[in-house]
Amino acid sequence: MDTSAAAKESVTVVGSGFASLFFLMYLLDWRFVPTVGARLSRRRSRMDVTLIGPGHFIYFPAIPEFLTGKRTRSDITVDIRPFLRRRGIRFVEDQVAEISDGGRTVRTATGASYHNDTLFLGTGPTFRKDDIAGTREFTYSPCYGPGDMERFSGRVDSLSRGVIYIGFKINKEDGFVAGRTGPMYECACLLDFALRKRGVRDDFEIHFFSPDRAAGEKGVLTDRLVERGIIMDDGYGPAAFVEGGMVDPDGRFRPADAILYSPPMTGPAFTRASALPVTKGGHIAVDRYGQVPGLAKVFAAGDCAGHEAPPPWVPHQAHMAQLRAQAAAANVRAILRGASPSHRYRHELSCILDMENDGLWMHRSEDGRPPFWNLFPRRSRQLVRVKSAFEKAFLFYLRHL
Numbered sequence: 001m002d003t004s005a006a007a008k009e010s011v012t013v014v015g016s017g018f019a020s021l022f023f024l025m026y027l028l029d030w031r032f033v034p035t036v037g038a039r040l041s042r043r044r045s046r047m048d049v050t051l052i053g054p055g056h057f058i059y060f061p062a063i064p065e066f067l068t069g070k071r072t073r074s075d076i077t078v079d080i081r082p083f084l085r086r087r088g089i090r091f092v093e094d095q096v097a098e099i100s101d102g103g104r105t106v107r108t109a110t111g112a113s114y115h116n117d118t119l120f121l122g123t124g125p126t127f128r129k130d131d132i133a134g135t136r137e138f139t140y141s142p143c144y145g146p147g148d149m150e151r152f153s154g155r156v157d158s159l160s161r162g163v164i165y166i167g168f169k170i171n172k173e174d175g176f177v178a179g180r181t182g183p184m185y186e187c188a189c190l191l192d193f194a195l196r197k198r199g200v201r202d203d204f205e206i207h208f209f210s211p212d213r214a215a216g217e218k219g220v221l222t223d224r225l226v227e228r229g230i231i232m233d234d235g236y237g238p239a240a241f242v243e244g245g246m247v248d249p250d251g252r253f254r255p256a257d258a259i260l261y262s263p264p265m266t267g268p269a270f271t272r273a274s275a276l277p278v279t280k281g282g283h284i285a286v287d288r289y290g291q292v293p294g295l296a297k298v299f300a301a302g303d304c305a306g307h308e309a310p311p312p313w314v315p316h317q318a319h320m321a322q323l324r325a326q327a328a329a330a331n332v333r334a335i336l337r338g339a340s341p342s343h344r345y346r347h348e349l350s351c352i353l354d355m356e357n358d359g360l361w362m363h364r365s366e367d368g369r370p371p372f373w374n375l376f377p378r379r380s381r382q383l384v385r386v387k388s389a390f391e392k393a394f395l396f397y398l399r400h401l
């Protein structure tokens, strides 16, 4: 039986990042390999899916590798339109500007309006670039995408000697780690590696700073930086970034030739014009089922969304985006079957810190479950290959399946 378009549930997915693509993967039948069977299944599907967002996906976790020249923009960018076409998903290249009508209407930046029966939001983070004066003008960030990291790498390559600062700041208002910590440690180690390879490491100072690190803080990540001769500037936050460096709260000027910085993270700007509940820290509010409270059939996952009662160590990560999108998709399917949402997501931190000549598997989960049944070592250079294998598999899936 073919289900007519009129009877189908209209599902709108916003964003083209990890959360949205994982959501689609878990929502649709034949999620891994869309074959002839998938086409038949699509005709029988009770869903009519539209994605609104950019036409390309960016694999952010590989951006730090721009520093060593192992990755470029084209390596990590995928045109997702063929992926969507293979799944019969309608694509609208636009930006969502407002959500109204209890989530049922989405208005875009070009002024178009789209109705839905179910809405999924996976629009990623916004960075508080005005939190420290001069952030926009005088810092680069791997978090803004390939362009900014290319400019930072170009700046470093143009220097034969110099002082480079790398740091981060976290938004702690929602009780979890809304900031890019791991990637900044990774960038510091990869920069050290790249400068050594160029034979100029002794001509550079690399400083690591964060207002969220206590003076003299110790730990496995700090050890990796210290053993590379990276200077730990702990226990203070810059008052301002300025031309040629930064200024401490006590007015001291610290000269820098380049600053790589990750500002605190928060939720999307369109919440201000929308009827969406927002957390204290500015994220879209969601419960453990991925639902936006008070709105029927509106879900959010990934870096745009807060958590209900999170453990303080849980970060914004592609891995968490996957777990959250999986639960949201299962709950959408349950609702379509007439059941209540019952799929909760686990809080888990899991990522490989790629230092090129070393690797660390950072892991913590609320139920104590280890990553991949403990098949992999927690520290080994081989983990760099494992991380690369995850990337290749995901990008192959998007490009070809």
Ligand SMILES: Cc1cc2nc3c(=O)[nH]c(=O)nc-3n(C[C@H](O)[C@H](O)[C@H](O)COP(=O)(O)OP(=O)(O)OC[C@H]3O[C@@H](n4cnc5c(N)ncnc54)[C@H](O)[C@@H]3O)c2cc1C
Residues within 6 Å of the ligand: 014, 015, 016, 017, 018, 019, 020, 052, 053, 054, 056, 057, 059, 060, 061, 062, 063, 064, 094, 095, 096, 097, 122, 123, 124, 125, 142, 143, 144, 180, 183, 268, 270, 301, 302, 303, 304, 316, 317, 318, 319, 320, 321, 350, 351, 352
């Ligand atoms: C340098 C770096 C290294 C990282 N390393 C790791 C790692 O090793 N492991 C790990 O698990 N995570 C890592 N992360 C974190 C990971 O990349 C993010 O947590 C993940 O991308 C979040 O997925 P998302 O779908 O929520 O957001 P995104 O991937 O940012 O996707 C959001 C999507 O929504 C779109 N969008 C935004 N606003 C709108 C709008 N108004 N309308 C329509 N579309 C919109 C965006 O263009 C984008 O397509 C890293 C991040 C960075 C920056």
